[in-house]
Amino acid sequence: MTPLRKAAELLLEHAKKGSRILLVSHQQADPDGVGSALVLSEVLGRMGARTEVVLPEGMNKLSQLLLERYGREVSTSIHLQPDLVVMVDASSFDHLGKVGEEVRGKPILLVDHxxxxxxxxxxxxxxxxxxxxxxxxxxxxxxxxxxGETLSPQQAQLLLVGILTDTAGLRLARNSTLEAVCELIRYGADYRQALEALKLPEDRSRRIAMLKAAQRMEIRTLGDYVVVFSELSAFEADAASVLLRLGADLSFVGSEEKGEFRISGRATPELCESTGLHLGALMQETGRFFGGSGGGHPGAASSTGKGTLKEVKRFLLSQLQRILPGT
Incomplete structure (x- = not known):
């Protein structure tokens, strides 16, 4: 039996019994995590389950605007005693924040990419x-x-926005991604409206943060590759993406507070394809080394742990010198 079929069988069993199902996603959840959890929650509710979506560590600004646009709400604390927990778009208990320890040991279905x-x-x-x-x-x-269920046009819209978020507006899409987009459009999703939902209103603090990230940028060359490091107290992931657009092949932007750090990394598709670099694996290793957690995709990942950004930078450089050719 495939993992997909096992997941479906488990949910069918619980929905048939009217079980209480808790759906959770990662800290500062993005539209992919939020939309995926909400849509699955609504489908399971229609099938007879009692469901609740909980994001105790909050969501990012884009997700907040998405919920307002489509009239959805999520909880920040657990109200039901779940018979089953579904972790969506979160690869470990650490990524759930404080709720991770609450759900550990309960029956869990993990759905993640x-x-x-x-x-x-x-x-x-x-x-x-x-x-x-x-x-x-x-x-x-x-x-x-x-x-064996279907989607409403608005549910399809939520999933379409999630896909566009995680594929940088389809720039990172695969053939299967485009097939999924076409299917969601057939369910009633509107591609143009989904693009509009991804537009953040002008935020002065974010613009200033991007400029500070560029101002504080430290440039290193490893072989043929330009690697940059910077530091902010917020918007780290956004800044890492901006630094790629400025010309870096690989960027890291982190913050540090009370002996703990968080850091986001971004790499160009060309670098990942030509070198085999998987930032998710690198950040997972970084989190493990510094007593925290990490993970993500080949070209976009993050990590948290105990230590200084100076120590993290030293560790990352040593790993990159081992991974990247010609360094």
């Missing part, structure tokens, strides 16, 4: 991890079909 975290398969009842999927939204679409 990031690099699989070592040991997670043993900690859950069913693990469906598909690193070939470019978003969790694609996986939820397949799961809904496997359950």
């Amino acid at each position: 990031h690099l699989e975290v070592e040991g997670m398969r043993e900690g859950v009842e069913v693990s469906w991890v598909d690193e070939e999927a470019t978003s969790s939204a694609e996986m939820i679409l397949r799961l809904v079909k496997e359950l």
Whole structure:
């Protein structure tokens, strides 16, 4: 039986019994995590389950605007005692923040498209991890079909926005991604409206942060590649992407507070394809080394742990010198 079928069978069993199902996603959840959890929650509710979507560590600004646009709400604390927990778009308990310890040990279904975290398969009842999927939204679409259910136009819209978010507006799409987009459009999703939903209003603090990231940037060359490091107290992921657009092949932007750090990394598709670099694996290793967690995709990942950014930079450079050719 495939992992997809195992996931569907588990959900069918619980929905038939009217079970209480808790759906959670990662800290500062993006539209892919939020939309995927919401749509699956609504489908399972229609099938007879009692569901709740909880994001105790909040969501990013784009997700907040998405919920306002489509009239959806999520909870920040758990109200039901779940018979089953569904982790969506989160590869480890650490990525759930404080709720991670609350759900550990309960029956869990893991649905994720990031690099699989070592040991997670043993900690859950069913693990469906598909690193070939470019978003969790694609996986939820397949799961809904496997359950024999359909989507409303607005549910399809939520999943389409999730796909566009995680594929940088389809620039990182695969053929299967485009097939999923076409299917969502047939369900009633509107591509132009989805693009509009991805537009953030002008934010002065964000613009200033991007300029500070560029101002504080430290440039290193490793062989033929330009690697940059910078530091901010917020918007790290956005800044890492901006630094790529300025010309870096690989960028890292981090913050540090009370002996702990968080850092986001971005790499160009060309660098990943030519060198085999997988930032998700590198950040997973970084988190493990510094007593925290990490993970992500080949070209976009993050890590947290205990230590200084200076120590993290030294560690990353040593790893990159081992990975990148000609360094």
